[in-house]
Amino acid sequence: MMETSLTYTVSVTGLDQVKAQADSAARSADLASNSISALQGQGVRTMPLVMNALQTVTSLHHSVENVTKALQTMNPEAMVYALLSMVSVVTNLMQVMRLLRESTATAAAAQAILDTLTGGWWLIPLAITAGALIASSVRSMQTGGPIQETGIYLLHRGEYVVPTSSVSNYGPFYVSFPESSLRLDMNRFLRELGPRLARQVRRAA
Amino acid sequence: MKITKAVGVDSLSVEIRLISERIEVVATSSMSLDRLVISAKVFCPVSTGALMDSIRVERRGPLETALIAGGGGHINPRTRRPVDYARHVHDGTSRVPPRPFLLQAVLSEQLRLAMEIMDLAGGLMQ
Numbered sequence: 001m002m003e004t005s006l007t008y009t010v011s012v013t014g015l016d017q018v019k020a021q022a023d024s025a026a027r028s029a030d031l032a033s034n035s036i037s038a039l040q041g042q043g044v045r046t047m048p049l050v051m052n053a054l055q056t057v058t059s060l061h062h063s064v065e066n067v068t069k070a071l072q073t074m075n076p077e078a079m080v081y082a083l084l085s086m087v088s089v090v091t092n093l094m095q096v097m098r099l100l101r102e103s104t105a106t107a108a109a110a111q112a113i114l115d116t117l118t119g120g121w122w123l124i125p126l127a128i129t130a131g132a133l134i135a136s137s138v139r140s141m142q143t144g145g146p147i148q149e150t151g152i153y154l155l156h157r158g159e160y161v162v163p164t165s166s167v168s169n170y171g172p173f174y175v176s177f178p179e180s181s182l183r184l185d186m187n188r189f190l191r192e193l194g195p196r197l198a199r200q201v202r203r204a205a
Numbered sequence: 206m207k208i209t210k211a212v213g214v215d216s217l218s219v220e221i222r223l224i225s226e227r228i229e230v231v232a233t234s235s236m237s238l239d240r241l242v243i244s245a246k247v248f249c250p251v252s253t254g255a256l257m258d259s260i261r262v263e264r265r266g267p268l269e270t271a272l273i274a275g276g277g278g279h280i281n282p283r284t285r286r287p288v289d290y291a292r293h294v295h296d297g298t299s300r301v302p303p304r305p306f307l308l309q310a311v312l313s314e315q316l317r318l319a320m321e322i323m324d325l326a327g328g329l330m331q
Contacts, residue, residue: 004289005259005276008307010241010315011269012232012322022225026218 224326231325233267235318241272245310249274250294255281259288260307272307 242262249257259279263271275291297303 004287004291006274006291006295006307008272008311009265009269010236010238010272010311010318011266012236012318013268015229015232015268018228019225022221022228026221026225030218 224323228322228326232322235322235325236264236268236270238262238270238272238314238318240317241310241314244314245272245274245307248304248306248309250304250306253281253283255279255283255288256291256294259291272311274307 239262242260245260246257249260251257256274259277260272260274261277263273265271274295275288277288279288280286281288293301295303295305295307
């Protein structure tokens, strides 16, 4: 009997992993706090460097937020900018880390702080929820072949969907390019795509 | 509006442990998914409105909720028949294109839901 209703199950998964990550982050935060107290007591001159690391990590958090917003609004341009910003912040973070590692006095504090804040544990529920919700609902055509049932499919870049009319009239046809084409100017490549497709259609017909 | 909570390094571990303790309770309370229903109704194509009216959520467990369209005794006022065409509208048929209103709602709301859970767990929202 045909189902009369359509159901999407929404579930939150991975909370155990989040808890484990948060507990681990909390332990690192304890270490960070203790190390900073010790540094303050000693009046170490590299303290500003540790503070710089904290600011950089905050920037990283903002970058992550921006990527998330771009994903939410499905804005590809904003996503690219946000990702570039994240790359630049991470590069900066790596440099700060290198400087910190060179100073044994601050290494423990820096490592503890960065372990706490750059663990990315706040991203875990995002990734898990995003993955879990979609995987159960959308069918994939990763192995190709005919589509047996009308519905929504997960298609990837580079895959082709051939209309039924073309399949019955001409059979499926594919346009392939030599590997060197990939190194050509993209605008030129796209300009040439139309005529190539037209030639393929004429030959197939 | 953005709410930011400033936490000192000395109290960071306490805050993070609170997240660990609160997250399950918060996730359970966030699964009523009222906004998801609203989103699905916004995306749902409307002719008589019967399909849109049939969109609802049913709690299946502490961390699981079903978003449902069609069935449930809803009747189309024009045909006087049950609303049993949700899948055809959503997934499309050989004659009509898919209009995946449930999937669109889930896609548009899933990150917001995750962020809401984290914000609530982190004490950034009440």
